[in-house]
Amino acid sequence: MVVGDWALILNLVSIGLLGLFILHALQSIFWLFISEKLADFSPKSRKSLLLVWVACPYVLSTVITLFFYLSITGPFELLDEVAHWHHAYVFHFDSWHGFLLLGFIAYIVWQLSKVIRRWVIHSSDIKSLNLLSRVISSTSNSNSSPEVSNYYLLDSAKPAAFVAGIIKPRCYLTNGLKRQLTEEELNIVLQHEQAHLTSNDALSKCLFNLLCIFYPGFTKKPIKMSYALALEQIADQKVLKSHTGFDVAATLVKVAKLQNSYKTDFSYCYFGSEHIALRVNELITPGHKKSFPIIISLISLALLLFSTLSVIDASHHLIESLFTH
Amino acid sequence: MVLGELEKQVLQYLWAHPDSDVKQVHSVLATQRGGGTLNTIQSTLDRLFKKGVLSRHKKGLAYYYQAKLDREHLIAKLIDNVTSDFISEGENSLIAAFSSISSDLDDSQLEELENLIKQQRKARG
Ligand SMILES: [Zn+2]
Ligand SMILES: [Zn+2]
16 A cells, blocks of 8 residues: 555556546547548548547547646646545555556556567568668659659569558569559559658558457457558548649559559558558549638547546446446 | 678678588688677678578588578568558458458459549549
């Protein structure tokens, strides 16, 4: 048993964790209602929405912890009505609070070690790939197609174009794809990958996936997929500055067909292969898409905050009436 | 699998001359820049064997090495590794099964899309 200021800190961490879990649970239920509506938004606002969505539990649970800190230590009687913790200066490690805390730390350590282990393998694979490739500085000779920066050419018949590397991303292209594309199609592919490079999508996707680790499987996957789709569509849109939507869409389908005829595995974030139908639709029927819903987002955030705040005390009492402390 | 410069040279030699022993590899690489001594070549071969990049068999007193994957297949394998989502590896099959968003379309579906693009292009001149 811990008492005093250390107990207060441990209790505040427990409050934060409880908030984090409640927020993830609430969001997972919400997701079932809003996931269909996401398609109405433009790719850029969808990206922002999803970022707010996955950051929300962390930000709000920090706010909630602060609330409780003020209510426990401060002279605000009103706060105590909502943010109430009946053993602020006592913490039992052999209670469910202790198990929650240790379980959380164990889960984080396990997840991070998994990520680090893969990171090591991933970056050594990239180094090997670099050694086996040639750098092509693409000074485009046709004046219709705009410059794209250097890319790495791989001697492989497998048709593929992708960006790899989290910290220092590079663009890769295989001979197998290059020799089957016209100059214009090649430029479309390279510009799409270039867009991923300049907006640091590999890193952004990696951080996004990290923030997702507490969602249950049935929402985690669709959330990640939606984010990947938004990034792809934003990259597609950047190509529209110099090519028509029809040309980009046709190239997308052509690459997907080439990849179908050369199937080895399911592969991730290739040019083509994923979300093809949705991306083609976005490109050839550019309807009016909604922009970021600021007001609704703020209202939902406030609702989430207050429902979580009020649920924490209730669930604390509920759990403690079910189990002895 | 991480490949150093010397490992790459060894691999390149073995792709061109499969089934070589350490002396044969060394005799050619020694003439190149950074080719290494007999000892470093031997340990490189050992290392690549342990990494599963090479296979070997004994003939007389010496081991004879060959690359398990040719250059083409090694690159294809590396591409697969590098492009799989490294945070949620092992979820790939699940992602593929989640067909409402990420449909891996078959050829006939892709042809439908192709026709749709042509129609729309015509409709809008
Ligand atoms: Zn892409
Ligand atoms: Zn308690």
